[in-house]
Amino acid sequence: MRFTHSPSALRRGLAGLRLKAAPALVMAAGAFALIGCGSDRLRQDMPPPMPSAPMAPAPVMAGMPAPMHSMAILPRAPAPDTAKYTAFSDNGWQATAEQPVSTFSASVDTGSYANVRRFINRGQLPPKDAVRVEELVNYFGFDAPGPEAGERDPFKVRAQVMASPWQAERGLIRIAIKGKDVAKASLPPANLVFLVDVSGSMGPQDRLPLVQSALRLLTAQLRPVDRVSLVTYASGSRVVLPPTPGHEKDRINAAIGQLVASGGTYGEGGLRLAYAQARESLMESGINRVLLATDGDLNIGVTDPNELKALVEGERKRGISLTTLGVGDSNYNEALMKKLADVGDGSYHYLDSLQEAHKVLVNEMTSTLATIAQDLKLQVEFNPANVQAYRLIGFELHALKREDFNNDQVDAGDIGAGHQVTALYEYVPVGARGPVDPLRYGSEGATGNKSDGGGARKKAGNASADKAEELAWIKLRYKSPGQTESQLVALPVLKPTVLPALAAQDADTRFAVAVAGWGQWLRGSPLIGDYGPDQFVPLARGARGEDRFGHRAEFTRLAELSATLKR
Template sequence: MHLPCSAGPRPGRILTAALLALALAACTAPQTRDTPAGDVAAAPAPVPAGPVPAPAVPTPPVPVATPSPAEARIAAERRLARARQGTAPGQVAAPVPRPLPPRVQDLPYSHVITQGAAPHPVRRVATDPVSTFSVDVDTGSYTSVRGLLQRGLAVPREAVRVEEMLNYFSYDYPRPAAGAADPFSVHAELVPSPWNPHNHLLKIGIQAADPAKDTLPPANLVFLVDVSGSMAVPQALPVVQQSLLAFVDELREQDRVSIVTYSATTRVLLASVPGDRKELIREAIRSLHASGSTAGGAGLRLAYQQARRSYIPGGINRILLATDGDFNVGVTGIDQLKQIVAAERKSGIGLSTLGVGLVRYNDALMEQIADAGDGKYSFLDSVAEGRKVLVQEFTSTLATVASDVKLQLEFNPAVVKEYRLIGYDNRQLAREDFNNDRVDAGDVGAGHRVTALYELTLQGRPGLLDEERYPANRPAAASGDTRAGELGWLKIRYKRPGEARSRLLEQAVANAPKPLAEAGADVRFAAAVAAYGQLLQGSPYLGDFGWPQVLELARSGLGADPYGQRREFLTLVQRAARRAPRELPEG
């Protein structure tokens, strides 16, 4: 059937035909094949699928609409990011539609995958005197929530892990003495609770030894970088690249570095080279380009294969996985991925995760596989955070001074009536697991600080639990040697790197409360951070203690603050308060 047409072609139809031709060409272009890990010494940069005007300059793919509004918004953000990159002189880029996307802060949080755990309940010492948990040095929850608040987004309760917020900050804990038998020192402080006049806060701090960088053993590092399409936004792959480039400056001659990438396929982009080949490593990092789906499980296996080939006996052998966690090809389940990582951990290869992303990232996956790999989960919401994790904390990111670290605190029933552990909700261990060396727990890196807070009700104070009606159900009063000078007995189990049997550190916790105003700035600031996290979780234990009180308490605990991290926390409190029904007063 012949359709009537105008005398000349319409410009709109020419543009439409051109776009259709490009889309068909992109669909039919051959995919880059997998490169066997052992055949490449320094593989070339990944070649993006789709037509290109010249071999060196990839053409942005024509966006494909999806049924999901959130997906459409993310695609619009990627188009803008690619369009801003421009083209080389004398080259013409394919036309890319550039509709104005909605404001980023209007995007929903529903594409961030989290996995929360129920907060610890109040426990009565007379019937449940022992608290046992695995330590945690992750900080990803703090920076992930920070990024959301800075973009004006809602923070779901499941994204808040109070211990990761506490452990983000530095505290002035005493370091272990040179030549000490144990690789860390222990500090305890007891003060009145800021939010409950009847209760106290017990802060326990662990400070690991921090050897100089030059004294660390040689490191065999594999950068495993997600280069799938979801990493194309400015808050993902570009942040990873700039962070890794800064990290390269810290590498030593005795270190070795490999780079493995994954998207729809996997490849060894750079086989193991010495740490002093800095320009070669930088060139490989700069060549990274995001496109395609996400075969994260296959990427993990290839990275471990590369790590085994360059394994350094007695050295640091670790994979640094940089990803938004959006695995969608092959092995994608958290439990399956954890099994892969846990099995490889037993061979001496650890794994740490560097999370990135704008509004789509898998927080639960990145936290849990780092735990399975005896590593740390950090979320890089900016290049500055990348420098903090990979440059300022170089030794703690790489070197482990104690593994499978477990903490157990037995409270004295003559002194403590009730207790509640704040945070570490998914780190609880059974009492019998403390002495079982086959039960995995968290690792502590060089220079790491671990902080835990308990809220306590001392004897003679009104508690949060009702008294039993029947006398036979009431706990018996303590008698005999009450050891009133002890609040409790603290035990820490840990293994030295490479050891199979744990060691035990134990000491009494003194019953020596001091007024909050006379306590150190660190304990006041830690209490403010704990209150901040609990308010974000909607905790029922804070009473009328709200955002204005958190802000005032944090200001009283600023201390020296050499990097400005505590002052930045004040702005986050203010941002969180603006989303609450009652805002902070002016000033």
């Protein structure tokens, strides 16, 4: 008997089959009606099956296809996880007598925290390389004041010493940098280019629709003196909105609203076109910035990260910076997003929700857009007379060579208005049990404090006075926006008579340490011993402070949830 796609013919055939055909053919015909024809009407019109005794499986005869009941509709396989993160190892202990100097670039990126939050809220622990401790710590605002009016430097530097919570004999040094704040109304005019990935992978709600809502939030903050362009890329690239004054919000929002995801990902073409738009409206004394929103999944044109990095670096030298706004999950290329932002004198953020977009583009608009100090580098020299060993917690991807500190050609991190940077060092005092054995033939204390290179302003104390009372000497170099020569700032870290307890520190410091402990715990670091949720959760809970936006309370919940996932 030959089956047909005609519903009426099939109904007649099935009615006869109930009486004449083998049970296996009845099953095959029913499956064909449900799967092959795909007709709701057919399924509704089919007569009900006659009651019968349980049927034995029908034999499969030579040349006959397998019974159709094996063609059950299976659940769709999950998309392969091709997310890319830059691999790195935690900073290890350095013996002060052998390596007394630590140098790194400042970073104000916060993307790691929002991405880690996404994983935990979905009931997963994040991949180890998605966790960057410095980005977790610097996600949160701290209340320390910035510089006084009239001070030369656009930021204030402080250093605190306290006992380490995971090893009582050791100490922590917290270096806190707080940039001066700038009111939105007093920002220079902004020439912004929204560069949006509209490729097919951006279709889900947590990608292009979220980006559109985020850009509308930023549009609401624009002033008449600002200019906005909108460029998109998929299989090609195009200008959706030419430079438009900030007060024409309906026109800007209409352009944002018409975006639809489809096609490939020609990111290189999009970048080139966006930079061309930025150059067309370049503001010599204003903010010139491209904001790239993408899942980072490039597959057309130049996709080599080093070539894209060179493109972004060239435009940075022309005065056009780049901020990246990452979205997505299984195909998310975070490694590229972070690299481009770092070389583009911008910051990297991950948008896991509209609330995060509001934080980055509304609450922190001035720090996201307005740069107050460029190429900020830190160099800390430890005194071997007082410090046996030390380690920098985080900033692994921002390490610099010692000689890079004085080289103004070496790019480093930028600080936005109101930004803060916290760096934490753990150290082993001389006389305490250290992580490495002392050298048999080394000369402990042979390396004293080096020259500052001249011109350092000693902000606290006098580094040439009694060096025996110093734990370390902190130096910072930065450039004023648009300048090519750096300026130097230096201050000592004095040795306490007795290590102050962490519990005696201010709420900001205690909270920063709790977050740093959590980050190391998430990475599975052996350097904190058995320090874990039973310690950092209560520490964070007792250091919430005013918590205006509820970020610290949210952190406490995330820390508690992550503890249940790791058990």
